[in-house]
Amino acid sequence: MTDRTPARAAGTEGQLAEIWGDVVSRPQLGKAILIGAAVSLAVYGIALETIAPLAATPAIGKAVAMLAGIIGCIIGGAICARAFRPKRVVVEEVPTGAMWQTEVLDQLVQEGGPIGKVEDLPASVAGEMKEVGLYDLFRDYERNRARSGEGN
Structure with a gap:
């Protein structure tokens, strides 16, 4: 069950939202939409005025x-990717024996x-588990x- 309530960001980034499985800052999303629309419409308008008249047919x-x-x-997307860096930190390796892992295993045993x-x-x-x-x-x-006497 997922909670659809937006979470408040810790910093000045404002509220966060989940879009297509990723967490984004709503204010930055709004700015990115405006930047993308402005750049794409500007390029379209310039091309319509300069390149379109040179074509064989309208x-x-x-x-x-x-x-x-x-x-x-695409250019607008590149601008936004540079302007708005990702907020998440990807951790590829979690130390074995972390407390939350033990809690999950305890829950598996209970359920x-x-x-x-x-x-x-x-x-x-066993080989796949080791990998x-x-x-x-x-x-x-x-x-x-x-050791603790709980045994299976």
């Missing part, structure tokens, strides 16, 4: 101007019963539960 001239307007959208032993896993599954860094987490969790 239809081709308008099509070329529209293509220039699309290129203007679904024992999680089993990593030694009982097929070699292919993504989950094997050691489950093994350590299992050992800690055995």
